[in-house]
Amino acid sequence: MTQPCDYRLIRHAIMSKPVYDEASLKKIADSIVADGKGLLAADESTGSIKKRFDKVGKENTEEHRRAWRDTLFTASPDLGKYLGGIITFEETLGHKTNKGEPFPDVLTKLGVVVGVKTDKGLVDLLHSNNEQTSEGLDGLGARLEKYWEQGARFTKHRCVFTITESTPSHRAIETNSEVLARYASICQSKGFVPIVEPEILMDGAHDTARSVEASIEVLSSLFRALARHKLYLPGLLLKPAMAHAGTEFKGKITPEEVAAATYHVLSSTVPPATAGVVFLSGGMSDTESIFNLDAINRYAKSHEGFPWPVSFSYGRALQGVAMQKWAEGDVESAKKLFVERAKWCWQAARGELDPKELGA
Numbered sequence: 001m002t003q004p005c006d007y008r009l010i011r012h013a014i015m016s017k018p019v020y021d022e023a024s025l026k027k028i029a030d031s032i033v034a035d036g037k038g039l040l041a042a043d044e045s046t047g048s049i050k051k052r053f054d055k056v057g058k059e060n061t062e063e064h065r066r067a068w069r070d071t072l073f074t075a076s077p078d079l080g081k082y083l084g085g086i087i088t089f090e091e092t093l094g095h096k097t098n099k100g101e102p103f104p105d106v107l108t109k110l111g112v113v114v115g116v117k118t119d120k121g122l123v124d125l126l127h128s129n130n131e132q133t134s135e136g137l138d139g140l141g142a143r144l145e146k147y148w149e150q151g152a153r154f155t156k157h158r159c160v161f162t163i164t165e166s167t168p169s170h171r172a173i174e175t176n177s178e179v180l181a182r183y184a185s186i187c188q189s190k191g192f193v194p195i196v197e198p199e200i201l202m203d204g205a206h207d208t209a210r211s212v213e214a215s216i217e218v219l220s221s222l223f224r225a226l227a228r229h230k231l232y233l234p235g236l237l238l239k240p241a242m243a244h245a246g247t248e249f250k251g252k253i254t255p256e257e258v259a260a261a262t263y264h265v266l267s268s269t270v271p272p273a274t275a276g277v278v279f280l281s282g283g284m285s286d287t288e289s290i291f292n293l294d295a296i297n298r299y300a301k302s303h304e305g306f307p308w309p310v311s312f313s314y315g316r317a318l319q320g321v322a323m324q325k326w327a328e329g330d331v332e333s334a335k336k337l338f339v340e341r342a343k344w345c346w347q348a349a350r351g352e353l354d355p356k357e358l359g360a
Helices: 007-015 022-032 046-056 061-074 103-109 142-149 169-190 208-228 255-269 286-302 316-325 331-349
Strands: 038-042 083-088 113-119 122-123 133-134 155-159 195-198 276-280 312-313
Touching: 022 083, 022 113, 022 155, 022 195, 022 276, 038 061, 038 316, 038 331, 046 061, 046 316, 061 083, 061 103, 061 316, 061 331, 103 113, 103 286, 133 155, 133 169, 142 169, 155 169, 155 255, 169 208, 195 208, 208 255, 255 286, 276 286, 286 312, 286 316, 286 331, 312 316, 312 331, 316 331
Parallel strands: 038 083, 038 312, 083 113, 113 155, 155 195, 276 312
Antiparallel strands: 122 133
């Protein structure tokens, strides 16, 4: 496992100029996943967060978006124990706390590295079977220079894949692998640690075996593309989906099944030099994503282990219950619930979750 970082070194990396430097890339990447730490994915676009606000009866205004993220980012002085990084939306980088302090400054003082989502959303892949790719590479270099000045030090870019009888197609896999590799190359050239997110959606009735097959094909292609572009893997993080049956699958799916399948996928595809793996939680319930992460790390301990940290990059799983309390006006309870879930995820990333804490 990665050793806890020396934040004097990380601060040096954070304050230095935006240039390609392998030592700084590695220090930042290692700090994000040190000692079971993971990521809060607070990078919802204006449209995406509207859907969440609608569910809790909150109007989607810029001030409400700022106030919600203020609730998260100022939840506890101990936040840096559980979170190594927070992914933001570019609007958030320019926002300030209720006390007038820029969000990036507050997080950096807590030992939490600031990141930003760089993709500009999904678009249809022409002449495909309803498959998609993502935009956001145009002008990325210039945007990164601005993000650096605002305090961001890592990035995230997402492409998606669907599982059907005919997808993911070879063309979609190769296209999106190239997009993610090109994005990662631009980011490292500017001094940013890239998180590559090849999300295999859980939509459908496929079983776990089909998910394993698709996952291995996608991740194998991705790392070939990263190799072609000569990415520095110790300064890069992978954000995949767990190997999991589809949401319409009729059978029972246990955390142990997910753990064994995911262990096989990662061990078969991810090079040992990679800085770490941080799972997304899409398609799973809040508690399921935490129990599955714990099961994966426990499974690894009982087998040959992983050569890299395996942690979390969760959005709804960390925010969902807390957001409801915040919308009701109970900010302190919202903060407490958020930190509690961050602690559970941290425990799960260490394979030390106590199910009783979750009421199981």
